[in-house]
Amino acid sequence: MKAAVFEGNGRLVIKEVEKPILRNSTDALIKVSGTGICGTDLHILDVPPKHPAKPGVILGHEFTGEITELGKDVQGFAVGQHVLIDPHPGCGVCDECRRGFPDNCIPLYENSSAEGHPNTIGIFSDGAYSEYVIVPKQSLYKISQDVPVKIAALAEPLSCVVNASEKLKVQPSAFVVILGAGPIGLLFTMLMKANGASKIIVSEPSRFRRDAALSCGADIVLDPSAEDIQQVVRNEMGKGADYCIEAVGPLLPLAIHLARAGGKILQFGHDETANPEVPVGVLLKKELEIYGAFIGKHSFEKTVRIMESGKLPLEKIVSHVLPLSRIHEGLALLRKGEGLKIIITPERG
Numbered sequence: 001m002k003a004a005v006f007e008g009n010g011r012l013v014i015k016e017v018e019k020p021i022l023r024n025s026t027d028a029l030i031k032v033s034g035t036g037i038c039g040t041d042l043h044i045l046d047v048p049p050k051h052p053a054k055p056g057v058i059l060g061h062e063f064t065g066e067i068t069e070l071g072k073d074v075q076g077f078a079v080g081q082h083v084l085i086d087p088h089p090g091c092g093v094c095d096e097c098r099r100g101f102p103d104n105c106i107p108l109y110e111n112s113s114a115e116g117h118p119n120t121i122g123i124f125s126d127g128a129y130s131e132y133v134i135v136p137k138q139s140l141y142k143i144s145q146d147v148p149v150k151i152a153a154l155a156e157p158l159s160c161v162v163n164a165s166e167k168l169k170v171q172p173s174a175f176v177v178i179l180g181a182g183p184i185g186l187l188f189t190m191l192m193k194a195n196g197a198s199k200i201i202v203s204e205p206s207r208f209r210r211d212a213a214l215s216c217g218a219d220i221v222l223d224p225s226a227e228d229i230q231q232v233v234r235n236e237m238g239k240g241a242d243y244c245i246e247a248v249g250p251l252l253p254l255a256i257h258l259a260r261a262g263g264k265i266l267q268f269g270h271d272e273t274a275n276p277e278v279p280v281g282v283l284l285k286k287e288l289e290i291y292g293a294f295i296g297k298h299s300f301e302k303t304v305r306i307m308e309s310g311k312l313p314l315e316k317i318v319s320h321v322l323p324l325s326r327i328h329e330g331l332a333l334l335r336k337g338e339g340l341k342i343i344i345t346p347e348r349g
């Protein structure tokens with residue numbers, strides 16, 4: 001089968017590889033139907049990388065597909081079932097998993113090839129820029145086959161955003177500022193709108209993405225390279241935002257300045273090379289609450305419900321559907337800020 005293999009040092013190579021064989025009784029073989037390109041893939045392919053990955057693995061961690069073979073110890077699923085995949089489910093039984101932190105799963109960390117990272121499918125083990133992929137049973141979630149592939153392929157990023165949003169408990173009176181309108185910023189925009197936020201300002205340098213933010217529910221968009229965001233927020237929100245969501249990476253200090261006293265900040269943008277200086281005096285005088293959020297945990301069931309309900313305009317964040325042979329074109333579009341979520345479909349020989 002054809003697959004896109006990470007060969008280290010920024011190289012992603014499409015090549016012929018062996019179709020995986022089901023060996024473990026608790027695994028399932030999935031026929032991939034669509035895989036989203038994640039900002040994390042771009043970070044992995046940066047030189048130097050902004051996110052680690054294991055050289056030699058097939059990338060692709062945001063995917064959906066159909067079960068084609070089941071280990072004998074996988075109950076409750078059938079061949080032909082459409083599924084969403086949690087690419088970092090945890091073992092389910094270690095202390096950290098039982099505490100509710102599968103992203104800190106102890107055995108996954110111990111088997112991981114990179115310090116401090118769990119063994120995510122599509123980053124540290126073979127993923128879904130391919131025709132078939134093997135996943136453990138605890139990764140599987142049923143999804144109606146009425147949900148289009150390009151929507152179902154958004155499961156992983158949406159589950160992360162659902163998990164993160166639950167920390168904020170946004171109320172209908174809320175003023176929300178979102179920094180960054182990549183697919184994650186746009187998913188936050190939709191979700192905050194659905195939560196009833198009274199005003200949402202989105203800051204994003206790409207014109208293409210600002211337009212997308214407006215269609216996803218932003219009330220005001222601005223270009224931070226041309227406008228003074230602090231001034232815009234003061235004009236529109238008075239003393240500042242009740243909630244400020246950082247969906248870029250290095251902008252925590254700005255988020256602290258944009259929040260009003262008692263406000264909540266969510267750090268979601270993930271850039272491991274960013275170590276911004278935090279304005280401690282502002283943080284403590286405003287008595288801010290700062291949350292970090294990473295992967296989707298215990299949020300896939302909610303993600304399935306959101307997708308099956310059709311309540312969020314999720315199709316608006318999918319800008320392209322491309323075959324695997326054009327994955328480099330998709331990566332280039334994202335680097336230029338000319339794509340939103342790009343879904344890669346496998347090529348079957």
Ligand SMILES: [Zn+2]
Nearest residue numbers: 038040062156
């Ligand atoms: Zn991702």
Ligand SMILES: [Zn+2]
Nearest residue numbers: 091094097105
């Ligand atoms: Zn565990």
